[in-house]
Amino acid sequence: LAPGTSEPLQSWEEAHAFAEEHGLPVVIKAAFGGGGRGLKIVTREDGLDAVEDAFLSAGREAGEAFGRTECFVEKFLETPRHVEAQVLADTHGHVSVVGLRDCSTQRRFQKLVEEAPAPFLTTGQREQITEGARSICAAAGYVGAGTVEFIVAADGTVSFLEVNTRVQVEHPVTEVTSGVDIVAEQFRIAFGEELSWIAAGEPLDPASSGHAIEFRINAEDVANGFVPCPGTVTEFRVPTGPGIRVDAGVVSGSTIPGFYDSMLGKLIVWGPTRDVALRRARAALDEFVITGVRTVLPFHRDHVRAPEFTAVASDGSAGEFGVYTDWVDSHYVPGAATGGDIEDAYIERTEISVEIDGRLHRVGIPAGVLGSVVSGAGAGSAAPVASxxxxxxxxxxxxxxxxxxxxxxxxxxxxxxxxxxxxxxxxxxxxxxxxxxxxxxxxxxxxxxxxxxxxxxxxxxxxxx
CATH class of the missing domain: 2.40.50.100 (RNA polymerase II/Efflux pump adaptor protein, barrel-sandwich hybrid domain)
Structure with a gap:
């Protein structure tokens, strides 16, 4: 474990005293938080004076999301990866680690991209995480689906983070690489049955096949610091093709209120190798169309082309892999990988047919350019919006x-x-x-x-x- 308080703090002054003793950076974490809510980092550049505001802000965020405001404080491990183990445990004493996931691509410590199996780990790290997760759940007498989360520091140190006692958003990447329907297994466990593959006489931990990457599709504005973007989805058109799965909570015409989490759906892409999965992901993200609200699609299109995420050494090791949990917040530059203008990516276009030299071409024109021409053609006029x-x-x-x-x-x-x-x-x-x-x-x-x-x-x- 990283150094931290064993009980929630009663005041920001206690967090300040911890930071004075252990030094910055520190992380303030809501005791009843999750998904990045109620988690604040105070860096060396921020200084000790920033601890008070961070502590109060973390408590407010957690109170809004979870109804509880208590917070812990821990020493923050710099440039860490987030690696987690998917566990299923039945009432017959079987604790299976179905697979490992890397969830290092985050913004404000809420996951954006997850992949399985977790790449670029040494054999020792993989075994430490797998057996550590199993032993924690076995010792607790855990039953059901759960995720045991770890931090892998830049020096290779593995530190336990937490156990999420539920099925997680990113469970599909483990499903498509392990062949296990995690939700179906939860029902089997609840009914008192053994895990299905163990009942069939197969090994405790399922074998992994291929590589999968999940992209959370959130209603957030990448061009303006991932700010939330509630509104009405006018078009929601998903990609298709081999290895493509979309789990969505909206359709064209859905209204996205400002009271809940910003996630609209998930794109899961599988390939026989990580390289193939990345190539399929680039095509799928380019094909994905959402209009009416701004989403993180432009970020994902950037990310699957960013050398920090895609570079791999010839021996298959991490090579130049440079993504860690606050890399997006500290280093991501919108449009850097695609060479495009992220703001331009949000311009909604109307496609029209144009004949040039006797050949028909489809041309995308910014919707506002057509103006009254489109309105006169029966498309309807929009109410003016104050800028x-x-x-x-x-x-x-x-x-x-x-x-x-x-x-x-x-x-x-x-x-x-x-x-x-x-x-x-x-x-x-x-x-x-x-x-x-x-x-x-x-x-x-x-x-x-x-x-x-x-x-x-x-x-x-x-x-x-």
Whole structure:
């Protein structure tokens, strides 16, 4: 285990004292949190003064998502990978490790991409994680599906993280590589039966076949720091082909409210090797179409082409594999791998047929360009939407605007206070995730919306004069 508190803390002062004793960076983790909610990092650059705000923010996030605000604090292991073991345990004493997964691609410590089996581990690390997971569950008398999670530090150290006592979002990558229907096995276990392959006389741990990668499809704006994007999905068109599976919770016309998690669905891609799975994933992500709300599809298209994620040494080892749990937050540059403009990727286009030199061509044109032409053709006209610029023009001074549709959580400074450009002035929350908004200029802050008020995307929260 990494150094940390054994019991939840009673105050931010206790977190501050721990950070003073063990040094930065530290991680503040909600005791009843999960999925990245209620998890905050305080780095050396942030300094000890940032511990208070991080502790209170983690508690608020956890309270909104889980109804409990207690937090632990731990020493943060830098540039770690997240590797986990999928466990199924029946009432007959069988504890099976169905497979290992790598879930290192995360943003704000919530997983975005997962793959199985976990690549680039040494034989020793793989055995340590497998047998460690089995022994933990056996010692606890665990029954059912569960995931035992570990951190693999840059120096190769394996540190236990937690046990998730449920089926996880990323369970499909283990299903398609192991041939085990994890949810079906949960029913067998609940009925008092043995695991199906053990009943058939097969080994305790299923063999793995091929490689699978899962991409979480979230309603978030990659061009603006993965902010939540509630709204109405106008088109949801999934890819097809060999090794492609889509588990989705929405269809065309679904409304995505701002009160829940941002995940719309999951794309799972299988291939006989990791390289083939990556090639199939590139094609599938290019084929996936979602309009009406912004999603993380542009990030995924970037990621499957990023050398940090795809580079492998000739001997099959990790080589230049450079992804770790906060790599997206600290190093990802939108459009860097694809060479495109992420903002441009969100422009919705209308396809029309154009005849050139006697040949028919399909051309995609930004929907707004057609304007009244499309409307006159029967496509209907859209209601005008006020832009951020027009909303901001109604206030004097430099506006402080909301980055997404959400709720004002807390102002960090008082109305009339002097602020400097870059200072955090207010926290906004949507889809159970908080985001800090900074002062756009030096001057005196005048607050327009109060804590608890709803703010549309681009709404003026206040202004700096």
């Amino acid at each position: 951020e610029a027009s909303a901001a023009s109604a206030v004097s001074g430099t506006p402080v605007t909301s980055p997404f549709d959400g709720t004002v959580v807390e102002w960090k400074v008082d109305d009339g206070a002097q602020v400097s450009k870059g200072d955090t002035v207010v926290a906004i929350e949507a889809m159970k995730m908080e985001r800090a908004v900074t002062a756009p200029a030096d001057g005196v802050l005048h607050i327009t919306l109060n804590a608890g008020d709803h703010a549309a995307r681009g709404a003026v929260l206040g202004a700096v004069e």
